[in-house]
Amino acid sequence: MGKKKGLGILVLSLILVLSAFMTGCSGSSSDSAGGGGSKDVTLRILVWNNNPEGTKLEGEIFKAFEKENPGIKVKQVYAPYDKFNDKFLTMSAGGDQPDLVWIQPAAFGQFVGKNVLMDLSDKKIDKDAYMPNVLELGQVKGKQYALIRDASTFQLGYNKDMFDAAGVPYPKDDWTWDDFLAAAKKLTKQKNGKTVQFGMENFYTNELLVENGGGFVSQDGNSVIVDSPESIEAIQFGSDLINKHHVQPTSAQSQGLSNMFLAGQAAMKMMGPWDWADTAKNAKFKWDVVPLPAGKAGNVSAAAYLPIGIGKGTKHPEEAFKLLTFLSSGKGQDMQIDTISAVPVVKRNSDKIETMKNAPENAKSLAASLANGKTVMNAPYIPEYAEIANKIQPVIDNINLKGGKDTEKQLKKIADQIRKEYNLK
Amino acid sequence: MNKSRTFLFYMFILPWLIGFFIFTAGPMIYSLYMSFTDFSGLGTANWVGLENYKKLFTEDPLFWQSLWNTIFYTIFGVPLGLVVGYMLAVLLNANVKFMGVFRTIFYLPSLVPTVASSLLWIIIFQPDFGIANAILDFFHLPTSNWLLSEEMVKPSLIIMSLWGAGGGMVIYLAGLQSVPASLYEAAELDGAGRFKKFWHITVPMTSNVIFFNLIMGLIGSFQIFTQAYVVSSGNGGPNYKSLFYVFYLYQDAFKFFKMGYASALAWILFIIILIFTLIQFKVFGRKVYYEYDE
Numbered sequence: 001m002g003k004k005k006g007l008g009i010l011v012l013s014l015i016l017v018l019s020a021f022m023t024g025c026s027g028s029s030s031d032s033a034g035g036g037g038s039k040d041v042t043l044r045i046l047v048w049n050n051n052p053e054g055t056k057l058e059g060e061i062f063k064a065f066e067k068e069n070p071g072i073k074v075k076q077v078y079a080p081y082d083k084f085n086d087k088f089l090t091m092s093a094g095g096d097q098p099d100l101v102w103i104q105p106a107a108f109g110q111f112v113g114k115n116v117l118m119d120l121s122d123k124k125i126d127k128d129a130y131m132p133n134v135l136e137l138g139q140v141k142g143k144q145y146a147l148i149r150d151a152s153t154f155q156l157g158y159n160k161d162m163f164d165a166a167g168v169p170y171p172k173d174d175w176t177w178d179d180f181l182a183a184a185k186k187l188t189k190q191k192n193g194k195t196v197q198f199g200m201e202n203f204y205t206n207e208l209l210v211e212n213g214g215g216f217v218s219q220d221g222n223s224v225i226v227d228s229p230e231s232i233e234a235i236q237f238g239s240d241l242i243n244k245h246h247v248q249p250t251s252a253q254s255q256g257l258s259n260m261f262l263a264g265q266a267a268m269k270m271m272g273p274w275d276w277a278d279t280a281k282n283a284k285f286k287w288d289v290v291p292l293p294a295g296k297a298g299n300v301s302a303a304a305y306l307p308i309g310i311g312k313g314t315k316h317p318e319e320a321f322k323l324l325t326f327l328s329s330g331k332g333q334d335m336q337i338d339t340i341s342a343v344p345v346v347k348r349n350s351d352k353i354e355t356m357k358n359a360p361e362n363a364k365s366l367a368a369s370l371a372n373g374k375t376v377m378n379a380p381y382i383p384e385y386a387e388i389a390n391k392i393q394p395v396i397d398n399i400n401l402k403g404g405k406d407t408e409k410q411l412k413k414i415a416d417q418i419r420k421e422y423n424l425k
Numbered sequence: 426m427n428k429s430r431t432f433l434f435y436m437f438i439l440p441w442l443i444g445f446f447i448f449t450a451g452p453m454i455y456s457l458y459m460s461f462t463d464f465s466g467l468g469t470a471n472w473v474g475l476e477n478y479k480k481l482f483t484e485d486p487l488f489w490q491s492l493w494n495t496i497f498y499t500i501f502g503v504p505l506g507l508v509v510g511y512m513l514a515v516l517l518n519a520n521v522k523f524m525g526v527f528r529t530i531f532y533l534p535s536l537v538p539t540v541a542s543s544l545l546w547i548i549i550f551q552p553d554f555g556i557a558n559a560i561l562d563f564f565h566l567p568t569s570n571w572l573l574s575e576e577m578v579k580p581s582l583i584i585m586s587l588w589g590a591g592g593g594m595v596i597y598l599a600g601l602q603s604v605p606a607s608l609y610e611a612a613e614l615d616g617a618g619r620f621k622k623f624w625h626i627t628v629p630m631t632s633n634v635i636f637f638n639l640i641m642g643l644i645g646s647f648q649i650f651t652q653a654y655v656v657s658s659g660n661g662g663p664n665y666k667s668l669f670y671v672f673y674l675y676q677d678a679f680k681f682f683k684m685g686y687a688s689a690l691a692w693i694l695f696i697i698i699l700i701f702t703l704i705q706f707k708v709f710g711r712k713v714y715y716e717y718d719e
Contacts, residue, residue, distance in 0.1 A: 256548055397663065
């Protein structure tokens with residue numbers, strides 16, 4: 001009797017365990033199929049958020065694609081910008097790869113090296129549609145791994161009201177670091193020993209390096225240049241903005257604050273056209289843009305472009321390529337001008353920058369910078385680049401934190417360490 | 426009869442056994458194998474022998490940095506956590522009105538998800554407008570950059586961990602309540618004061634709970650990850666001073682995709698924790714009192 005009862009419980013528990021496994025499996029497989037019975041194909045595209053307004057508007061482009069292509073649905077999957085690459089690689093390793101993926105140029109080489117992107121070289125690409133040099137941005141060693149959706153660059157956005165109040169003339173398109181520093185000093189205001197208004201929100205190290213002809217690793221990926229005289233000078237200048245001139249907040253002063261520019265706590269900010277919609281909507285002051293101030297290399301800035309790739313593991317390669325074409329040379333290129341102010345990469349829209357939606361008065365300076373080749377590629381497409389950048393950044397953070405008294409020594413040290421570890425010049 | 430009981434015993438724990446072998450032992454053995462390869466998480470794994478371990482010990486300064494950070498955090502954090510939790514439990518074991526309310530208040534922080542409490546502490550420790558510096562400033566004490574300072578980031582994380590001492594407190598409370606009142610009465614008759622009662626009755630009688638919390642605290646402390654990840658925005662700064670061992674392991678596995686290397690790190694941590702736990706059993710094990718002792 002007792003034995004029988006035991007066996008009954010045993011069978012029951014085995015059934016429970018097995019059924020748990022079964023539901024586990026079937027649950028995940030129906031997830032990835034997406035459509036749930038109908039024939040619809042659902043494409044997942046992994047994207048990051050530039051700002052809340054941009055993300056909302058981004059969806060309209062996908063809606064237009066869905067309308068044009070019945071039977072294909074597009075789902076955006078979000079990841080924060082600084083965790084983005086980890087997320088994509090983890091999804092890829094876990095067999096849950098999104099069909100399409102936005103790519104940060106600094107991680108492009110790593111993605112190709114890890115073999116997670118589809119080679120698009122044999123696909124039908126309308127090569128004549130693009131502006132010069134755009135296709136090349138999506139190529140690694142001659143193979144096409146991504147198509148570009150927008151190609152632009154960073155500028156400085158500035159608060160005109162603050163400039164007026166401080167009696168500082170508006171910056172000119174050919175201004176220099178000295179001009180910038182002089183303006184930033186006048187725009188920084190203190191009250192009771194505390195800074196209540198900063199001249200600059202955060203001058204990205206990467207842009208300082210480009211403006212001065214420096215960088216982390218040379219564009220051919222062969223040599224470490226973070227300890228070149230130009231790089232040292234640029235990093236020192238960035239540290240001085242914070243620690244010597246006090247025109248930019250320390251990480252302590254800005255910790256926990258987001259967008260000090262919009263909040264009226266900083267007079268200038270790094271800004272790309274993708275920020276225009278958000279700024280136009282939320283700024284309670286007059287604002288405009290201007291090219292970045294010139295270091296030794298002139299009024300140049302890092303090329304900021306958006307390659308989009310197709311995951312190698314996609315089950316819907318044709319549909320995915322259809323969407324990619326729509327975004328990078330199709331109707332998406334026309335739509336993005338009027339929604340998210342993303343600079344188009346196709347020839348037919350090359351004159352649209354100044355009239356893009358939410359374009360500030362001096363948008364023509366952006367058009368001029370792009371047309372005159374004032375943008376610099378500075379993320380070599382080598383597999384190790386993301387890792388190298390990850391190792392250099394903490395050193396620069398530390399220089400900015402500590403006041404940069406031994407900038408040169410610290411940079412030489414990390415540069416030599418990286419040369420040794422990655423076998424570079 | 427006995428045989429069928431044994432059979433039933435194994436049958437009853439079968440679900441657990443299946444789970445253990447599929448979800449714990451299996452992956453562990455797999456990761457041991459992986460630690461001898463250059464597996465990247467994607468693609469194939471090539472056998473590299475002891476290369477990963479060699480690189481760890483001889484070429485990787487971050488391995489030593491992260492190990493030191495973790496040991497520092499453990500050496501100061503665990504004993505402090507034990508003392509604070511125990512003292513709270515002793516106070517909250519008294520017979521006062523609204524005791525339930527007080528117990529709830531002190532236990533609540535340990536229920537707050539780590540990510541949420543870490544975000545909260547970022548604001549508390551904000552050097553410019555955070556409440557920590559405001560209080561110090563009010564008493565004219567020197568202020569600090571807390572989470573942004575190389576020297577203070579680990580102490581700050583220890584302070585954060587003390588906020589969650591209520592978790593251990595509940596276990597102590599249970600232990601304290603199981604101390605028979607007769608012992609205290611006997612000691613009082615012999616003229617023992619408060620402190621003597623505490624030291625000679627309360628502490629020894631609850632030594633098993635303290636020991637339990639010590640081991641669990643140590644294991645948990647060696648695996649600190651989430652708090653450090655959140656307060657340093659995922660980079661272990663400033664200057665790698667909050668890069669703890671598991672944090673570094675995570676970076677290697679999921680940021681740089683060096684799964685083989687990360688597996689080697691994981692196995693070294695396993696061995697470290699094992700050694701520490703064995704040492705504790707050797708040192709304290711005999712001094713611990715269990716009610717069911719022979």
